[in-house]
Amino acid sequence: MLILIRESIKEEEIIKIVEDFDGYIKLVVDVDKEIMTGGGKRHVEGEQLLLNKGSKQENLWGGGIDKQTKEIDYNSIINLRPRQNNPSRDILSEEIRAKFDTIVHKLLF
Numbered sequence: 001m002l003i004l005i006r007e008s009i010k011e012e013e014i015i016k017i018v019e020d021f022d023g024y025i026k027l028v029v030d031v032d033k034e035i036m037t038g039g040g041k042r043h044v045e046g047e048q049l050l051l052n053k054g055s056k057q058e059n060l061w062g063g064g065i066d067k068q069t070k071e072i073d074y075n076s077i078i079n080l081r082p083r084q085n086n087p088s089r090d091i092l093s094e095e096i097r098a099k100f101d102t103i104v105h106k107l108l109f
Contacts, residue, residue: 002040004049005107009038014067014108023067025108028078031099032059036107043076058084061091061100065108072104 001016003009017025017039028046029036033055037046043062050060062076074091081087091097 002045002049003038004035004053005038006035008107008109014038018067024064025067026062026064026076027104028060028062028076029100029103030055030059031061031096031103032056034103034106036103038108043078047078061096063091063100065104070109072101074100 001019003013003017020026020039020041025038026040026043026046027036027038028043028050030050035050037049040046047060047062051057060078062078063072063074065072074097075089077089079086079089079091086092091100
């Protein structure tokens with residue numbers, strides 16, 4: 001299940017979005033608008049939802065979180081952006097990673 005997250009979500013919603021990957025949540029974060037999507041099978045689903053809601057491509061970054069350990073990762077095919085100096089599936093910028101972390105913690109915990 002894919003959901004758009006604009007404010008801190010309830011535990012019941014978290015339970016729904018972890019079902020796709022048995023405890024792992026795929027995330028796409030808009031680091032400018034400070035909103036994100038959670039869940040779904042592929043990051044591109046969340047990316048498309050945010051683009052349809054007016055987000056800009058350059059502000060969308062993918063990753064995920066393990067619900068049990070709360071460990072965040074920054075790996076997604078949508079992060080491949082040579083024009084933004086990110087030639088990797090991982091988010092390489094420490095500044096963007098910090099924004100990603102802040103938004104995830106604000107909206108999920």
